[in-house]
Amino acid sequence: MGLFSxxxxxxxxxxxxxxxxxxxxxxxxxxxxxxxxxxxxxxxxDEDSGWRIFSGNEDQDYTDNPDNTGIxxxxxxxxxxxxxxxxxxxxxxSVFERENENSNWYEVDDFEFEDDYPTTQKLTxxxxxxxxxxxxxxxxxxxxxxxVMKGKTVRLAIWDxxxxxxxxxxxxHKHSQETRNQEExxxxxxxxxxxxxxxxxxxMIEESDNQKRYKVIYGFSMVDGEVVQxxxxxxxxxxxxxxxxxxxxxxxx
Numbered sequence: 001m002g003l004f005s006x007x008x009x010x011x012x013x014x015x016x017x018x019x020x021x022x023x024x025x026x027x028x029x030x031x032x033x034x035x036x037x038x039x040x041x042x043x044x045x046d047e048d049s050g051w052r053i054f055s056g057n058e059d060q061d062y063t064d065n066p067d068n069t070g071i072x073x074x075x076x077x078x079x080x081x082x083x084x085x086x087x088x089x090x091x092x093x094s095v096f097e098r099e100n101e102n103s104n105w106y107e108v109d110d111f112e113f114e115d116d117y118p119t120t121q122k123l124t125x126x127x128x129x130x131x132x133x134x135x136x137x138x139x140x141x142x143x144x145x146x147x148v149m150k151g152k153t154v155r156l157a158i159w160d161x162x163x164x165x166x167x168x169x170x171x172x173h174k175h176s177q178e179t180r181n182q183e184e185x186x187x188x189x190x191x192x193x194x195x196x197x198x199x200x201x202x203x204m205i206e207e208s209d210n211q212k213r214y215k216v217i218y219g220f221s222m223v224d225g226e227v228v229q230x231x232x233x234x235x236x237x238x239x240x241x242x243x244x245x246x247x248x249x250x251x252x253x
Contacts, residue, residue: 012082013075019088020049021071025063027055028080029072034101035081039108040094040150042115042134050092053077053084092136093150121147123156123250127228130249151235154246159227169222170199177203191219193248198223200247202230204240215240219247226252 020043027033036056043050051074054063062068074088087096087105095108119133123145131154135147147154161169177190185205193200202219214235221228228250232243 013078013085016075016078016085017089019051019074020047022049022051022053022074022077022088023069024053024072024077025055025058026068026070027057027062028053029070029076031055032080033057035077035084036099036101037097038084038087039096039111039113040090040092041113042092042136049074049088051088056097091148091150093134093152121145123228124158126252127158127226128251128253129154129156129230129246131246152239152242153231153233155231155233156250157229159229160225161227162225164225166199166222166224169220169227170194170201173201173220173222173227177201188215191217191244193219193244198250198252200250202247207233215243217243217247219250221247221250221252223252 028035033055035053038051038053040050041052048071058068078085078088081101083105084096087094093113095111096105097108098105113134116132116134118130120128120130121137122128131147132149135149135152135154138146138148140146143157145156147156164172177187180187180203185207187203187205189204191200191202191204193202199222200219201222202217204215204217206213207216208214212235214233215237216234217230217232217240219230219232221230230247230250232247234240234243
């Protein structure tokens with residue numbers, strides 16, 4: 001029985017997802033102190049998960065010394081502190097803390113990431129959007145661009161409508177919005193953010209997956225012959241203004 005128990009303990013995290021390496025304080029890895037603070041920033045390279053993990057006992061001088069941290073396989077940290085297993089699967093922008101090694105984990109909302117500054121992302125030669133550098137950008141097989149971080153996602157698709165003017169496109173989308181089926185997801189709010197260069201019309205609904213409910217704003221930005229469809233997902237109602245402002249920054253030059 002002892003041998004089987006030991007094998008089970010050794011293989012406990014053998015199937016943990018390959019999220020990439022984690023940067024951890026040597027107070028955790030060499031002194032076996034439990035984790036008390038961790039955050040996930042934008043990865044610096046493909047093999048980096050973005051996780052930065054600390055015992056909570058490090059002072060600034062300690063963390064400033066690169067010799068006091070290392071890059072480790074997540075299983076190395078999990079064998080020291082299994083309590084972070086589910087936390088490691090949360091996305092970029094996640095921050096967790098606890099008062100002591102026996103306390104419950106809680107999310108930190110006011111942590112300032114160094115990568116959280118606005119950048120202009122080119123969508124085409126003419127279209128662009130302004131979004132925080134903290135978002136991870138990927139292009140899907142169908143050509144959609146997706147920007148992801150914790151609690152927020154932006155999905156963008158560009159349609160070619162060469163035979164229609166901006167006004168025709170606006171009228172078409174306004175009609176579709178006014179007549180959309182309300183049974184599955186009622187329209188919570190409608191928006192018109194048009195300016196002299198780009199016509200913008202959209203609406204907000206609530207959607208859900210198997211784990212949570214969230215809001216999404218579907219925004220359409222139109223010029224003669226082209227439409228950018230934006231789906232802006234957010235978990236917290238307070239992020240509605242972030243979604244509207246991000247949509248407003250979709251510009252055509």
